Amino acid sequence: MTERKKRKTTPTSKGRSNPKRPDRASDEAPSTPRGHDSPLSSFIDSISGITTDLTSTALKIASRTRETAARAVARTPEQLRMMAAAGESLRDMREVAGMTVIEVSDALNLRDKSILEAVEDGREVLSFELILRLASLVARNDPLPFVLRYTRTYHPRLWQVLHDLKIDQLPIQFERERNFINIYRRHDTARKLSDAGFQRVLQFTQDAFDMAIHFVAEQERIGEPPTEQDEEPKPGARRVKRRS
Structure with a gap:
């Protein structure tokens, strides 16, 4: 009986000791790949850190270059004078609209509230995005002349491209026609005239306009026929005159 008990106890003791062996294998198994992957992971981490640093440095250099270029353009006396005039016109438009600098900055979603003040003082260049x-x-009623006007002041290179493509001619002509119509709109008496009286005013206006166009075109030499002094006579023409 004692031998049977001993035989029964021996497999149980072996069964209890068997589950400990896979535990050791499971503990030792992940240790080998960690030893192999650690140099690669550290190398990849170092490369990613270097690329991140290079990207951030490049972005900083680009932003600084853009700021210095804008400041360099604004240093010329002509540009400063145009910026001062544009800033005054922007201030007048804001005051006519009845808005403060803070209200306009909030409407434009500007984080720095001092940008608009610097633009109105002529100390800061207005970006094309802010112009839009x-x-x-x-x-809102007439945005295109507004955009072209301030693009010419703050971004002369972009304006030159638009000018070469003749894109600026359409709004300029439209603005001239609107200014001419505003002359009539400013006079309430013109609306009270009879048809005959309005025709007389229209005839006087047309004659005055034609005369002014004639004198100004003469000064700017627009549409003038070439004179005899400007044209060199041909040798054949000289011979004909001598024979006659």
Whole structure:
């Protein structure tokens, strides 16, 4: 009986000791790949850190270059004079609209509230994006002349491209026609005239306009026929005159 008990106890003791062996294998198994992957992971981490540093450095250099280029353009005396005039006109438009600098800055989603003040004082260049935002806010009825006007002041290179493509001619002609119509709109008496009286005013206006166009075109030499002094006579023409 004692031998049977001993035989029964021996497999149980072996069964209890068997589950310990896979535990050791499971503990030792992940240790080998960690030893192999650690140099690769550290190398990849170092490369990613270097690329991140290079990207951030490049972005900083690009932003600084853009700021210095804008400041360099603004240092010329002519550009400063144009920026001062544009800033005054922007201030007048804002005051006519009845808005403060803070209200306009909030409407344009500007984080720095001092940007608009610097633009109105002529100390800061207005970006093209802000020009488009201001056009949608201040000049909703006629945004294109507004955009072209301030693009010419703050971004002369872009304006030159638009000028070479003749894109600026359409809004300029439209603005001239509107200014001519505003002459009539400013006079309430013209609306009270009879048909015959209005025709007389229209005839006087047309004659005055034609005369002014004639004198100004003469000064600017537009549409003038070439004179005899400007044209060199041909040798054949000289011979004909001598024979006659």
